[in-house]
Amino acid sequence: MYPAHDQADRMTGWGHTCRWLYNTALEQRQFAWQQRKATLGVTAQCAYLTEARKDFDWVADLPAQSGQQVLRNLDQAYRNWWNPQHSAGAPTRKRKSARLSVPFPGQAIAVRRLNRRWGVVSLPKVGGVKFRWSRPLGGSVRNAVVSFDGVAWHVGFGIHAGVTTPEAHAQLDRVVGVDRGVKVALAMSDGRMWNRTFTTPGQERQLARLKSKAGRQETARRRRGARTSNRARKIRAEIARAEAKVRNRRRDFVMWAANRLCHQYAVVKIERLDIQAMTATAKGSITEPGRSVRQKAGLNRAILDKGWGLFHTALDNKARATGTRIGRVPAAYTSWRCSRCGYTDRDNRDSQAVFRCGSCGYEANADVNAAINVRDAAEAASPLTGRAVRDRNRKASCRPPTQRRPNTALETGISRLF
Numbered sequence: 001m002y003p004a005h006d007q008a009d010r011m012t013g014w015g016h017t018c019r020w021l022y023n024t025a026l027e028q029r030q031f032a033w034q035q036r037k038a039t040l041g042v043t044a045q046c047a048y049l050t051e052a053r054k055d056f057d058w059v060a061d062l063p064a065q066s067g068q069q070v071l072r073n074l075d076q077a078y079r080n081w082w083n084p085q086h087s088a089g090a091p092t093r094k095r096k097s098a099r100l101s102v103p104f105p106g107q108a109i110a111v112r113r114l115n116r117r118w119g120v121v122s123l124p125k126v127g128g129v130k131f132r133w134s135r136p137l138g139g140s141v142r143n144a145v146v147s148f149d150g151v152a153w154h155v156g157f158g159i160h161a162g163v164t165t166p167e168a169h170a171q172l173d174r175v176v177g178v179d180r181g182v183k184v185a186l187a188m189s190d191g192r193m194w195n196r197t198f199t200t201p202g203q204e205r206q207l208a209r210l211k212s213k214a215g216r217q218e219t220a221r222r223r224r225g226a227r228t229s230n231r232a233r234k235i236r237a238e239i240a241r242a243e244a245k246v247r248n249r250r251r252d253f254v255m256w257a258a259n260r261l262c263h264q265y266a267v268v269k270i271e272r273l274d275i276q277a278m279t280a281t282a283k284g285s286i287t288e289p290g291r292s293v294r295q296k297a298g299l300n301r302a303i304l305d306k307g308w309g310l311f312h313t314a315l316d317n318k319a320r321a322t323g324t325r326i327g328r329v330p331a332a333y334t335s336w337r338c339s340r341c342g343y344t345d346r347d348n349r350d351s352q353a354v355f356r357c358g359s360c361g362y363e364a365n366a367d368v369n370a371a372i373n374v375r376d377a378a379e380a381a382s383p384l385t386g387r388a389v390r391d392r393n394r395k396a397s398c399r400p401p402t403q404r405r406p407n408t409a410l411e412t413g414i415s416r417l418f
């Protein structure tokens, strides 16, 4: 999307207001639960928003419908968390460094096509903004999200396409297992391996340089107790741009792979999402700082770990259009087990790349062997691991037994949050 300077400035403000609103509303709900074991719903929170709009000009500047949509999104995040079939965890605060985004319901906007390549979307308060018509809409517009990812502005439309999931897949009973490979990003039980690099070594060095520079600037700023300098801001924007590019490439690869698999197979089986293992990898600890420890051998795995959750989502979305069924299998021992005789031993793994069975002598690519195990494994009833479910249940004690109305004392406490 190509907004003018003043349009971009205003939408940037809205993006930050939306983040503030989401975080404040989340805090409200947590507060209401901790204090009174009460659950605030969208309706109640929309009423608070109306009050806040009277008090603060910068809240009032955000189109009312966008604010309400933010509150609905938070409510959906809560419902996903409470849903045992959904893999989402508890809603978390949106960070300042996250992508800016402003939601609009369909009736607040109008979309017009100018020619083959360009369109105009009319947004409340800022008017028409030109955008590249990058793909056919394929239906009627239900809503829009305007966002800024550090590189450029985007507008995405939610479409009612009237597409229904086919009863049977075109490739009737074809089944494939997919594993996150060590040598390559994705290994399939049919022997194919897909990989893509998201950065060049030069780009990685460049990013590391920028990050250390930003670190030095931040230390110096703290020491002086000064405000963030324009130079520091420029470096930060450069880092954001570089990271956004990597993210976009990963996203593109993940979507491409999910699309292909769903078209080619009636059943796609993947390892169950282990949220805890994933966060452990990303964070690491002081003695084992995740990333550098697994560097060489686990590089590709580490790269896709970040996209694995997205890959699951992409598969689910594509599957709705093709009629593919996505099966989740427990991830344990898939890389140690021989896919021919079932002998399971960690020494079967000859090297990172080669699997050699200690019992029957079967030799194969280690990632493909694991993918075959995933294909042949029994499916888990729930997409979550037992540990994740227990963890969730503990936290979901925040789930209300019944819907209760917040009382006045509570409201006083809540209004203090604004």
Ligand SMILES: [Zn+2]
Pocket: 338, 339, 340, 341, 342, 343, 357, 358, 359, 360, 361, 362
């Ligand atoms: Zn064997």
